[in-house]
Amino acid sequence: QVQLVESGGGLVQAGGSLRLSCAASGIIFSRNRMAWYRQAPGKQRELVATITADGGNTNYADSVKGRFTISRDNAKNTVYLQMNSLKPEDTAVYYCKSGSYFGDSWGQGTQVTVSS
Numbered sequence: 562q563v564q565l566v567e568s569g570g571g572l573v574q575a576g577g578s579l580r581l582s583c584a585a586s587g588i589i590f591s592r593n594r595m596a597w598y599r600q601a602p603g604k605q606r607e608l609v610a611t612i613t614a615d616g617g618n619t620n621y622a623d624s625v626k627g628r629f630t631i632s633r634d635n636a637k638n639t640v641y642l643q644m645n646s647l648k649p650e651d652t653a654v655y656y657c658k659s660g661s662y663f664g665d666s667w668g669q670g671t672q673v674t675v676s677s
């Protein structure tokens with residue numbers, strides 16, 4: 562079965578950095594577009610960043626442009642989210658999502674907390 566496992570979350574001060582990882586299994590990773598979403602308490606889940614299957618194209622929410630970078634290593638079946646210049650409003654549970662013709666799958670999420 563498909564399994565997406567996020568890691569790398571934690572507590573960081575404003576202005577700091579974190580790198581999230583999402584390791585995939587049970588899918589042909591190189592044929593899946595990948596995305597990071599986040600959900601803050603009391604808010605809807607929102608799209609943060611996407612990357613195409615070959616890594617050639619990326620897109621970002623306006624709120625994270627210039628601060629976050631999504632990347633992937635298809636040899637390691639892993640997608641990353643490098644988060645720099647973190648702000649308290651980035652506090653949320655971050656989820657990775659895979660997508661292909663066969664359907665979408667979600668990870669269980671990793672908590673990111675940014676203190677002011």
